[in-house]
Amino acid sequence: xxxxxxxxxxxxxxxxxxxxxxxxxxxxxxxxxxxxxxxxxxxxxxxxxxxxxxxxxxxxxxxxxxxxxxxxxxxxxxxxxxxxxxxxxxxxxxxxxxxxxxxxxxxxxxxxxxxxxxxxxxxxxxxxxxxxxxxxxxxxxxxxxxxxxxxxxxxxxxxxxxxxxxxxxxxxxxxxxxxxxxxxxxxxxxxxxxxxxxxxxxxxxxxxxxxxxxxxxxxxxxxxxxxxxxxxxxxxxxxxxxxxxxxxxxxxxxxxxxxxxxxxxxxxxxxxxxxxxxxxxxxxxxxxxxxxxxxxxxxxxxxxxxxxxxxxxxxxxxxxxxxxxxxxxxxxxxxxxxxxxxxxxxxxxxxxxxxxxxxxxxxxxxxxxxxxxxxxxxxxxxxxxxxxxxxxxxxxxxxxxxxxxxxxxxxxxxxxxxxxxxxxxxxxxxxxxxxxxxxxxxxxxxxxxxxxxxxxxxxxxxxxxxxxxxxxxxxxxxxxxxxxxxxxxxxxxxxxxxxxxxxxxxxxxxxxxxxxxxxxxxxxxxxxxxxxxxxxxxxxxxxxxxxxxxxxxxxxxxxxxxxxxxxxxxxxxxxxxxxxxxxxxxxxxxxxxxxxxxxxxxxxxxxxxxxxxxxxxxxxxxxxxxxxxxxxxxxxxxxxxxxxxxxxxxxxxxxx
Numbered sequence: 001x002x003x004x005x006x007x008x009x010x011x012x013x014x015x016x017x018x019x020x021x022x023x024x025x026x027x028x029x030x031x032x033x034x035x036x037x038x039x040x041x042x043x044x045x046x047x048x049x050x051x052x053x054x055x056x057x058x059x060x061x062x063x064x065x066x067x068x069x070x071x072x073x074x075x076x077x078x079x080x081x082x083x084x085x086x087x088x089x090x091x092x093x094x095x096x097x098x099x100x101x102x103x104x105x106x107x108x109x110x111x112x113x114x115x116x117x118x119x120x121x122x123x124x125x126x127x128x129x130x131x132x133x134x135x136x137x138x139x140x141x142x143x144x145x146x147x148x149x150x151x152x153x154x155x156x157x158x159x160x161x162x163x164x165x166x167x168x169x170x171x172x173x174x175x176x177x178x179x180x181x182x183x184x185x186x187x188x189x190x191x192x193x194x195x196x197x198x199x200x201x202x203x204x205x206x207x208x209x210x211x212x213x214x215x216x217x218x219x220x221x222x223x224x225x226x227x228x229x230x231x232x233x234x235x236x237x238x239x240x241x242x243x244x245x246x247x248x249x250x251x252x253x254x255x256x257x258x259x260x261x262x263x264x265x266x267x268x269x270x271x272x273x274x275x276x277x278x279x280x281x282x283x284x285x286x287x288x289x290x291x292x293x294x295x296x297x298x299x300x301x302x303x304x305x306x307x308x309x310x311x312x313x314x315x316x317x318x319x320x321x322x323x324x325x326x327x328x329x330x331x332x333x334x335x336x337x338x339x340x341x342x343x344x345x346x347x348x349x350x351x352x353x354x355x356x357x358x359x360x361x362x363x364x365x366x367x368x369x370x371x372x373x374x375x376x377x378x379x380x381x382x383x384x385x386x387x388x389x390x391x392x393x394x395x396x397x398x399x400x401x402x403x404x405x406x407x408x409x410x411x412x413x414x415x416x417x418x419x420x421x422x423x424x425x426x427x428x429x430x431x432x433x434x435x436x437x438x439x440x441x442x443x444x445x446x447x448x449x450x451x452x453x454x455x456x457x458x459x460x461x462x463x464x465x466x467x468x469x470x471x472x473x474x475x476x477x478x479x480x481x482x483x484x485x486x487x488x489x490x491x492x493x494x495x496x497x498x499x500x501x502x503x504x505x506x507x508x509x510x511x512x513x514x515x516x517x518x519x520x521x522x523x524x525x526x527x528x529x530x531x532x533x534x535x536x537x538x539x540x541x542x543x544x545x546x547x548x549x550x551x552x553x554x555x556x557x558x559x560x561x562x563x564x565x566x567x568x569x570x571x572x573x574x575x576x577x578x579x580x581x582x583x584x585x586x587x588x589x590x591x592x593x594x595x596x597x598x599x600x601x602x603x604x605x606x607x608x609x610x611x612x613x614x615x616x617x618x619x620x621x622x623x624x625x626x627x628x629x630x631x632x633x634x635x636x637x638x639x640x641x642x643x644x645x646x647x648x649x650x651x652x653x654x655x656x
Contacts, residue, residue, distance in 0.1 A: 003596050003611040010610045014623060017616045097571045097641075101128045106152045125153055125166050133571070135159050136638035141561045142569055147174025154570040156638070183359050184320070184566070186387040188352035196347035196382075205429040206378040213373065213421065303391050303433040303462050305363060306495055307512075308332035309536050310465075310520040312437075313367040313393070316649050317530055317584050320358055321562035321577075325555060326529055330536035331521075333363045338395050341370035341379035355387055365391040365435070369398060371407035373418060377425035384430050391462070393435045394422065399471040410442055410471040413452060423459040433462035437499075440483055444472040447480075450487050457494040464491060465520050468500040478605065485514035502528045504601030505539045528604070530587035544601065546594040549618035553635075556581065560636045575641065578633050585629040586648035589622060 005013075102121035104113040113119050122128045133156075140157035142149040149155050152168040161169045195201045310333040311318070311326050323334045336354050343351035357364045366389050370376040380392060396419070398409030405411075412419045427434045436456050441448040449466055456464055466487055468479030479500025488496045495517035502508055502521050511519045521528040521535060528535050533555065538545050563577030592608050594600065613619035620628055626646055634640060 001598075003613070005610050005612050007610050010612070010619070010623075011625070013612065014616075014620060014628060017620075099128060099131045101125070101154050106150075106154055129153060129166065136574065140569060141564050143169075143171070145565065146178050147171035147176075149569060151568055151570045151573070156571060156574050157569055181359075185357045185359070186352075186355045186389075188347070188349055192386060193347040193349070196345060201382065203378045203381050206374075206381045206425070209377055209425050209428050210374055301390075301432050303435070303495075305333050305463075306517045308363075308518055309539060310497055310518055311335065311529055311536075312465075312499065312520045313338050313395070314530065317580070317587065319580055320356055320566050321559050321580070322533075322584065324358055324360060324562050325559055326533050326536060327358075327360050328558075329534050330540050331529075333365070334361045335364070335393060336366045338367045338369050338398065341368050341375045344368075344379050345375060345382065355383070355389075357388065363390050365389055365393050367393040367395050367437070369395040369403060369408050370422070371411070371415075371418065373421035373425045376422045377429060380426040380434075381429040384432070389432060391433045391435050392426065392430055393437055393465075394426065396436055396438045397465075397467050399439070399474050404471070410439055413438060413448060414442060416452075416455070419452075420455070420459055423456065423461055427460035434460065435463040435465065436461045437465040437467070439467045440470050440480060442471045444470045446470075447483055449483075450490050453487055453491045453494075453496070457491060461494070463495045463497065463517075465497040465499055468498065476605070481511060481514055484511075484516060488515045488517070501604045503531065503535065503604045504544065505535075505542050506601050508539045509542075530584065531591045531604075544594045549593075549613065549615055549621060552588075552621060553617060556585075556632070557636060559584070574637055578637050578640070579646070581633050581636070582626075582629050582646050583648055585632060586650070589624050589629070592622075593618060 100121050102113055102115075102119055102123050105123055105125060113123070115121075132153075135158060136156045138157070138160060140149050140155055140160040142151070142155070143157075143161040148170045149158075149161050149168065152158070153162065153166050155161070163169045192201075309331055311323065311331040313335045314322070315337055318335075318337050323331075327334060336356070339351050339354045344355075355366050366383065366387070368376060368379055368383075370379065376394070383389065383392065395409060396412045398404070400409070403409040403411075407415060407418070412422070423434065423436065438449055438452065438456075447470070453464055453466075466484050468481055468484045469475065469477070481498065481500070484496075484498040484500075488498070497518045497520045498511050498514060498516040499520040502511060502519055508519055532538075532547075534545055534547060559581060560577060563580060564573060567573040567576040590608075592602050592611075593613065594602075595614065596611060611622065613622055620632065623629070626648075630640060630644070630646060
């Protein structure tokens with residue numbers, strides 16, 4: 001209780017320590033009007049409303065009664081914040097760097113400028129250096145790690161590797177050690193991007209499966225759900241027998257596909273007809289067994305991850321540098337951020353960046369989101385041929401309206417016909433295991449996962465992950481682990497991973513006792529890994545880690561270095577690293593140090609009162625004010641650009 005404080009004293013302490021020569025707790029009291037003025041940011045608040053301190057957490061001096069009365073009135077006055085800050089400001093490169101050097105100069109081939117005389121970038125290095133902001137430090141992480149910084153004079157730490165005449169210095173001995181080594185895989189090549197944009201990529205297996213959906217005999221049976229069966233399955237048995245109860249629509253899935261998707265052929269290659277089928281597929285080289293023999297399900301690569309710690313796909317924050325941090329702390333399985341299949345098929349560089357894999361990620365998968373079997377099957381075949389992954393996951397748990405209203409995410413749980421076609425189609429074209437992530441259902445009190453899981457197993461999925469909340473719950477309230485345990489029994493022998501409310505090793509132990517095959521430490525508003533990435537270490541070592549503020553700051557420093565390696569050490573890379581660092585800090589601030597807790601462990605949805613840390617840095621890290629997050633980023637990446645603004649992507653209402 002000696003760490004408890006008020007909102008005004010908390011901000012007064014942080015502001016006072018920010019002034020030179022101030023005392024640790026000095027600086028006087030901050031006027032309440034100043035605090036309120038600092039918090040007002042229109043409809044989007046930089047800090048949540050005043051935190052409520054429970055009566056049992058305060059001394060019995062009458063203050064608890066006043067706070068209890070205020071707590072009763074507060075819910076009616078406060079508007080609930082949920083979802084995303086869709087109208088948040090976006091900082092683009094030209095906002096913080098007016099004069100940019102042409103990439104051809106940085107790469108040492110200025111005479112071969114791609115833009116020619118119409119180039120709008122600077123070609124005079126001296127002119128660029130005169131306007132370039134001051135360096136952010138004396139050591140460049142790229143130069144110290146790899147012996148060479150590819151950003152040359154544009155690097156914000158250029159003084160570490162610039163010689164006479166702005167020549168880029170290279171440590172040849174260190175550079176030779178990394179020569180020919182691929183640190184990051186799954187990059188999008190220009191040739192592949194060109195094929196996708198011109199629709200010249202061959203989807204041989206996907207087209208074969210989709211032609212099977214269009215055959216008239218595939219529409220027989222109850223509800224026309226037999227379309228997902230392969231030719232071998234149709235010859236062996238009547239494929240409609242295991243589809244009972246999936247739907248009552250008498251219409252053909254092909255007609256449903258055309259009505260539900262306004263542009264079904266937008267991403268499909270023209271389907272050959274008649275005698276053109278054989279000649280449309282071009283082949284090169286000798287015929288192998290893979291060309292004439294279909295890979296059976298029992299011959300597919302197995303996904304052996306029972307009992308392992310699985311870092312879930314984390315939108316925005318689950319980037320490659322963050323996954324490297326989690327791998328260092330003991331995460332066994334990692335997965336890329338959710339990627340939209342239509343964007344991948346169009347060759348969008350920003351979407352393909354979500355598939356990148358660091359060489360330290362030994363068990364790595366990608367997660368796809370889509371609403372229709374044609375795009376999802378083609379995307380699965382595309383990834384199967386072009387990138388290195390250990391499994392592919394289908395997102396059937398995304399609750400956001402943008403995805404749900406298009407028929408993807410949680411909506412697939414109510415569209416069993418399309419869901420089946422997607423799972424069967426992707427499984428038919430993949431050489432790696434296919435997994436599915438679902439929720440308990442769409443509506444809060446109507447669970448349907450126990451009905452869907454046996455069908456998912458029958459359709460060919462290798463594993464299912466169940467988040468113990470419905471779509472309507474999103475990320476609020478507690479996860480239903482009793483229901484997860486019930487579903488784990490139904491799923492057997494297929495592995496089922498449980499997900500939700502894992503923030504300590506005790507939570508993980510209770511989850512494993514429920515009979516699940518493993519646990520996924522997951523995302524967004526109830527977040528384990530984003531609040532404390534060292535959770536993986538705590539689970540493996542079975543202890544509570546009272547990590548110090550300096551150790552947490554070192555983690556942020558490592559993330560910054562990984563970010564500069566991944567996104568670049570020039571101005572654009574620095575600001576991109578800062579952006580993702582700030583997004584992560586919007587979750588990290590919810591961690592309460594173990595040494596300050598009255599009882600262990602910390603609950604994931606409990607909102608802490610205002611408290612003072614054991615030192616200034618620990619107090620600063622506990623702040624939920626955007627300005628304080630920016631201050632932490634400036635300690636690592638230097639001053640922010642002029643007119644810099646930041647608003648986190650997620651409104652984060654988990655504590656409410």
